Amino acid sequence: MPRYWVGLDQGSGATKACLLDRRGRLRRLVTLPVRTRYPAPGRAEQDAEALARSVRLALDRVLRGIAPAAVGAVGIACQRSTFLFWDADTGRALTPAISWQDRRAESLCRSLSRHEDRIRRRTGLLLSPHYAASKIRWFLDRSPDLRRRVERGKARLGTLDAYLLDRLTGGAHWSTDPTHAARTLLMDLRTLDWDPFLLELFRVPVEALPPIRPTAYPVGEIPVRGAFLPLSATVGDQQAALIGLGCGRAGEAAINYGTGAFVIVNTGTRILRLPGLLTSVAWSSRATKRYLVEGTINAAGTALEWIGSLVGRSPHGLRGFPDLDQLPLVIPAFSGLGAPYWVGAARAALLGLDLRTGGADLMAATLAGIGCRVREILEAMKKGGLRPDRIVTGGGLAHRPFLLRLQATLLGRTILRAAIAEGTARGAALLAGHALGHWRCDREPRLAVPVESVAPSRSAEPAERYYRRFRRAAAHVARTGAWG
Numbered sequence: 001m002p003r004y005w006v007g008l009d010q011g012s013g014a015t016k017a018c019l020l021d022r023r024g025r026l027r028r029l030v031t032l033p034v035r036t037r038y039p040a041p042g043r044a045e046q047d048a049e050a051l052a053r054s055v056r057l058a059l060d061r062v063l064r065g066i067a068p069a070a071v072g073a074v075g076i077a078c079q080r081s082t083f084l085f086w087d088a089d090t091g092r093a094l095t096p097a098i099s100w101q102d103r104r105a106e107s108l109c110r111s112l113s114r115h116e117d118r119i120r121r122r123t124g125l126l127l128s129p130h131y132a133a134s135k136i137r138w139f140l141d142r143s144p145d146l147r148r149r150v151e152r153g154k155a156r157l158g159t160l161d162a163y164l165l166d167r168l169t170g171g172a173h174w175s176t177d178p179t180h181a182a183r184t185l186l187m188d189l190r191t192l193d194w195d196p197f198l199l200e201l202f203r204v205p206v207e208a209l210p211p212i213r214p215t216a217y218p219v220g221e222i223p224v225r226g227a228f229l230p231l232s233a234t235v236g237d238q239q240a241a242l243i244g245l246g247c248g249r250a251g252e253a254a255i256n257y258g259t260g261a262f263v264i265v266n267t268g269t270r271i272l273r274l275p276g277l278l279t280s281v282a283w284s285s286r287a288t289k290r291y292l293v294e295g296t297i298n299a300a301g302t303a304l305e306w307i308g309s310l311v312g313r314s315p316h317g318l319r320g321f322p323d324l325d326q327l328p329l330v331i332p333a334f335s336g337l338g339a340p341y342w343v344g345a346a347r348a349a350l351l352g353l354d355l356r357t358g359g360a361d362l363m364a365a366t367l368a369g370i371g372c373r374v375r376e377i378l379e380a381m382k383k384g385g386l387r388p389d390r391i392v393t394g395g396g397l398a399h400r401p402f403l404l405r406l407q408a409t410l411l412g413r414t415i416l417r418a419a420i421a422e423g424t425a426r427g428a429a430l431l432a433g434h435a436l437g438h439w440r441c442d443r444e445p446r447l448a449v450p451v452e453s454v455a456p457s458r459s460a461e462p463a464e465r466y467y468r469r470f471r472r473a474a475a476h477v478a479r480t481g482a483w484g
Contacts (some may be wrong), residue, residue: 001438003071006062006229007079007429009422010055010160011237012259013301017058018425019066024439024447029422030061033256036099043315044101048084048093051160052167059222068227073218075432077231077424078160080183083132085139085146085157091171093163094146094155098135100183101298101335105134106344113203122198123182124189124271124279126342130298131203132159133185140203150208159184161234162210165220168231173220176210178281179236187212189271192284209438215283216238216435230257233431237424238262239282242292244427245392245418246449248442253388256417256423257397261300261370263377265388270447274384276340283431283441288440293386295339297375300370301396303332303348307366311359321402322364324462328352329470330369331477340380341478349477352469369402372470375410382452391415392451394423409456409463416451467480
């Protein structure tokens with residue numbers, strides 16, 4: 001077996017690269033920050049060329065001093081719904097990378113609302129401007145020149161994985177996988193192929209879209225110092241986190257606290273549809289398909305960063321366990337209110353302030369709001385008959401003791417914190433090895449993730465009272481958008 005495997009993770013706030021050894025242990029991690037621009041209300045963009053450079057630089061740095069021959073393969077995980085258009089000949093970006101946080105096509109989605117049930121049945125997702133299809137049409141409708149270039153084969157469009165694959169391989173290969181293609185709202189969940197009805201509905205020419213390959217599948221080679229490294233997995237960031245946090249078996253759940261927060265349950269080979277939640281592909285290979293149920297919180301890390309900038313405190317500055325009965329409420333709907341409400345027009349709300357409220361209180365309330373949103377999602381899953389056997393947490397906010405202790409208390413059960421620095425990039429690397437037959441991500445004891453148990457507080461009543469207050473406030477925000 002090769003000595004090393006590489007995982008790349010291109011996320012909203014950073015590009016990361018990790019080096020795993022043959023037992024799946026993290027040996028090196030490189031992190032490069034990236035910027036998101038917010039040029040107008042409801043819009044979020046990133047410099048696509050800067051993202052491509054950051055991925056190449058992270059790869060070069062993580063391989064510093066490592067012979068290419070010692071590396072088995074590379075896997076890459078990306079923001080799932082972020083997309084762009086680029087030149088078919090040069091690979092240069094023709095638009096910014098339009099973030100999954102961007103809601104510029106909200107009015108177009110409303111105009112298509114009569115098709116919502118049909119879209120849900122075919123894709124497992126909701127008709128939402130967070131997904132790419134409506135924003136692809138937004139660009140094509142507003143730029144006749146861009147549409148002509150797309151229709152003539154002079155421009156390509158796709159999610160970030162397709163663009164980065166094109167760039168990393170020098171234009172030799174481009175494709176996408178089902179975990180990304182699903183997030184365009186143009187793929188049929190059962191066939192894992194582009195859906196003719198959805199393509200017609202959103203007026204997207206199929207010729208401009210990348211072919212869909214399995215998640216764990218050799219899709220090209222990356223030139224590195226005179227050698228070629230196989231790129232054998234492309235996967236959505238949250239699906240990669242599911243694998244990287246050690247939740248490869250059906251019934252296992254991951255809570256990934258990142259820019260947003262995501263609650264994902266592995267349902268194995270079952271396609272399970274539950275009210276208020278999303279159904280999607282966990283990963284695929286030549287031989288199999290795995291599915292998941294997901295609940296999304298659109299703002300987690302971004303909410304904490306905003307509060308920190310507002311009160312002049314570092315997000316790392318919170319100490320101790322505050323009095324929940326005196327804590328204000330933060331409804332973290334900075335990019336709309338996600339599962340199980342799905343109110344895109346909702347706005348964040350701060351409630352219950354008084355003259356004693358300080359910066360530490362607001363930061364604690366933001367973390368508590370994220371924890372309450374996670375409980376809402378898991379309660380929706382429970383109502384649909386889905387009860388995870390095991391819950392593993394990861395992401396930057398998983399290192400906040402207050403959040404995890406409160407989360408366990410709110411859920412009334414012990415949860416696990418993965419004792420690894422980076423779950424998403426690790427998952428991409430593990431899938432790269434899976435594609436080449438070096439291990440099985442869904443059953444491989446040697447790939448187990450070390451975890452630490454976090455038990456609920458013995459006194460759960462304060463957390464329960466806080467949650468009841470939060471539920472009433474969140475329901476009000478869902479009804480009124482926080483304005484009424």
